[in-house]
Amino acid sequence: MAAIDRLVRVHLSDRDDRQGYITLRLSLLTSMADTIDSVLTVLVPATLAITDAIATKVSVIYKENLEYTLPGSGSLVSHAALVFWRNTDDDIAALIIPALADTIAYTDDESYGVITDLSIFDELTSVLIDLEAMDAQGIPINGTVIAASLFV
């Protein structure tokens, strides 16, 4: 896990609503909850004692750049799938999956991009349920895929 970047950032705003920030790099991975608590109780007060901007947001950021080889010539991120899940509360969660693999026979002829074989999302769904994932709006993904469509 040594390759994972570990950053804390305090976002500051001035009277004219311009933004600036302080970024510190941490020596090792720690609990995000503990780290953000420390940032809120130690770093933010210490910063506000020497600045007349205000703190609008603090972030703990862990990130990793992965080594990769160039994907196949058919890959195109704008050739994406919009996937919908109906969850146990009857809400609809949605994710966009870039570059749906063109090796998968996911549509019938003349289906206008509607993905008819929804089983291609089974493995992803299983993973997301195990990890109790939510979509970008916070709607839990804990049910089955009810529809999916290609869009460019």
Add this chain to the structure above:
Amino acid sequence: MALVERSYQLLTIQMRDRDLNKSSVEMRFSALLDLTDFLAAIPTVVVAALAGISDAVVVGWTLTRQAVDSAPALPGEASDVERKGVFSALTDNGHTVTVSVPSILNTKVIDRTNQINLADAAVITFTNILDGTTLLDTAFMVSNRDEPVVEVIKGEKHHRASSKG
């Protein structure tokens, strides 16, 4: 108002296609997940599941946890994020690392100079975070070479564009 912790962590998976066009997948996860287990699951489980249906390649991921002030107070009239307090520090290997504090208080700058008063009590509290262990019990600040920051040696007021942070 006040900074309020969000109850979730945001995972963004960055992907690229053959022509290096970029796209991403964003998901939220409970903030209660065990960090070690979750970090292990990102490349081995989440990325692998995406690889099964996408022919773009995953080039990286970012996991973010935030606290946000949704109704912040109006800053003082003199505030200006382009007026930076730039602190320079040495690592244990003699390299220099800088940290910029937007809108540094003019009262922390020594008159007739652009030097920040490193003997000021509030400045000391801040610099102790940079070259000490007051932020976290076990983690401390390092440079982008992962060298521990051991001593703040200088603080100066500079005017820099806010887009640089």
